[in-house]
Amino acid sequence: MASATLDVNVLVSAAISPRGTPYQLIEAWHAQRFEVITSQHIIDQLVLKLRSDRIGRRYGLTPATIRDFTAPLRRDARHIVLSPSAILPVTGDPEDDAVLATARLGQAAYLVTGDGGLLARSPYAGIPIITPRAFLDLLGP
Numbered sequence: 774m775a776s777a778t779l780d781v782n783v784l785v786s787a788a789i790s791p792r793g794t795p796y797q798l799i800e801a802w803h804a805q806r807f808e809v810i811t812s813q814h815i816i817d818q819l820v821l822k823l824r825s826d827r828i829g830r831r832y833g834l835t836p837a838t839i840r841d842f843t844a845p846l847r848r849d850a851r852h853i854v855l856s857p858s859a860i861l862p863v864t865g866d867p868e869d870d871a872v873l874a875t876a877r878l879g880q881a882a883y884l885v886t887g888d889g890g891l892l893a894r895s896p897y898a899g900i901p902i903i904t905p906r907a908f909l910d911l912l913g914p
Contacts (some may be wrong), residue, residue: 775912776808776851778876780886781818781868783905788823788842789832794905798885802845806912809850810879814871816846853879863897864890876900883908 779798787795802809823829823839853875860867860874869891876884877898884902886892895902903911 774805774808775882776810776879777883777885777908778810778815778872778879778881780872780884780888780891781815781822782887783885784815784819784846785822785828786887786905788819788834788839789828794909795887797909798905801909801912809846810853810875810881811846811850812853812855812871812875812879814855815875816843818868818871819843819846851879864894866890873897883911 779795783795783798786793787799790796801807820839820843823834823842824836828834829839855871855874855878859878860870863870863873869888872884872886872891873894875881877900881900884891884895884897884900885905885908886902887904891897891902892904
């Protein structure tokens with residue numbers, strides 16, 4: 774089974790739009806078509822962004838909605854523990870560096886993101902960095 778680290782921006786998109794490709798990836802994960810490799814850092818950043826006024830209020834996300842969305846990530850994803858020394862300064866953005874470290878330490882087959890800066894770094898540590906659409910296409914029907 775393929776494995777992937779989903780960047781925070783992919784998870785945010787999935788949480789706010791049940792029609793988009795990121796949401797389809799979450800559905801594919803729930804159907805056990807691939808394994809998600811994540812870290813507490815990714816989950817914490819996701820919750821922070823979903824609770825922000827810019828996203829949470831705009832899209833009507835309640836604390837219960839956020840809990841329901843993040844519960845499977847906490848329960849069913851494979852979690853990587855990130856020590857500060859494991860997060861290498863690669864991009865100049867500590868958030869992106871933590872996502873890269875999660876994928877690297879978890880030996881993810883793919884890092885899935887919509888972040889142009891991360892996409893331009895593909896591959897990183899031998900890990901292809903691809904868009905949600907490209908990963909969904911790789912998973913097939």
